[in-house]
Amino acid sequence: MLKLKILPQPEVFLQLLPGMLQAQTLELLLGHIFTSSRQKYLQPISGKRFLFRTPDGEIELFMCVDHLGIHIQPHTQEVPDVTISGDLMALTALCLGLEDTDSLFFSRRLLLTGDTSTGLMFKNILANLDFDLCAELELKLGKHTADMLWRMATQAINAVEFFDQQVARAGIVVGERFGLSPVEKVKSLETQLHSLNEKHVALKQRLERRHRPDRAKQAA
């Protein structure tokens, strides 16, 4: 497996890592949602190309659909039929059916440009899926990892600062996120999450120790 070495400029890496992890999360979720048993639902959008992107452009995922299912790439020169823009929470909510998508559109958190028919079809395909992702992930990954993945998917935006802090303190080798089998991807993400979680706990403890005297002074 190829390894992505830590970039020489830490600030670049700091900006990159959360996005990569978030993109990988989104990719994993989409891949999981449209497992083979649900691929039949994709037939109406077969041959269509979608671009998911965050407003800052940090995440750009290109997804195309064919008779074999969905294929996701990070970047491409191809012109998408539909571009779905939104913050990570909104994109995750769309994919997982976590929130009412019309409300996300009204509040300007989700935008669909390009071929509206195809975009609406995709939205309604997702809305028509009746599944409990939490339960499915738990079954596949185990409760601990599923909990972490779920937390990350639903709190990814808030987590960015937290990831940045941790990465600044310790180098992390990240597995190449594309070109891996689904199992490898899950394992890769699981490893990263586990590592980050451990570092988060350590960091929290250090910060608490550091701030304790200040609070004591303020209280006095």
Next chain:
Amino acid sequence: MTTDYRKPELVCPAGNLPALKAAVDAGGDTVYLGFRNASNARNFEGLNFSREEVEEGIQYAHDRNARVFVAVNTSPGPRNISPWTSSIDIASELGADAVIISDIALLAYAKENHPNLRRHLSVQASAGNYEALEFYAREFGIQRAVLPRILTLDAIREICSKSSLEIEIFASGGLCVMAEGRCWLSSYITGDSPNMNGVCSPAHAVRFEQENGTLDVKLDGMLINKFAPDEAAAYPTLCKGRFEAGGKTGHVMEAPYSLNTLEVLPEIFAAGVHGLKIEGRQRSKHYVRSVVSTWREAVDVCASDPHGYVAKKEWMASLNATSEGGAHTTGAYEDDWR
């Protein structure tokens, strides 16, 4: 003189099976839905039910003492009526509790071929007076009529008192220019209308373009609205577009407010309506669950004490949170403009 209060049933929307289950689980008495074709007035891409999904939905609802109405409420064109008639046939075969129809040929077909299947007159028929309702009852044996949203509560009360039909009114959700079945605004620009094609502003004609945070909404290439970066967006319908008129730019036809009749619920009970319809078949299961839960609680509270009933702030906030425009109106119900 004492007032009789009738507790109406909650008639809830479902554009897919998860939404149907959400509506039933949240306390909806009845769910209305349509097949995945032009036979119903919400014919959007990927929305609505296959035959198998209708079958599963009816089973799910009946197992929980809820009912399912099937909307076949657009008007067929001159060439091929079979998608409409077969929708009625399938609804009957699968055990739907009623079909909601607007077209007189389809009403006649349903009466002749499925006499035991309840026939409800759709809002798309635009029947807004007692005499029209009597005509439909006499000729087509309808059992219920959904009134258009142009009537005041006084007018509704009068119709309820005179008519032997069950009366259903819209209680909550998106509003249009209140000329159901007669609005051709969408057709004027796109060629498709809710009356014939089941779509207002069909997606193939809609384009969203955003630059520097400003969102342009175009319908068949025509700019119909422009939203500032922090401004809430609305559906891309012509009636809610903003246009220049008299030197001013604004909502010439209708502002994007949503209907919310929670504040006049005791008056609705007193009018004697049988059904409260919640709009929103195009919305997600989350919307359906949230709105139906709120309405379930409100209707139950009002039924237990109509005199002491007050619409709770949290109910209003909950409905506003998911509504188009983020604000509400009682529409024509309290108007004195007629």
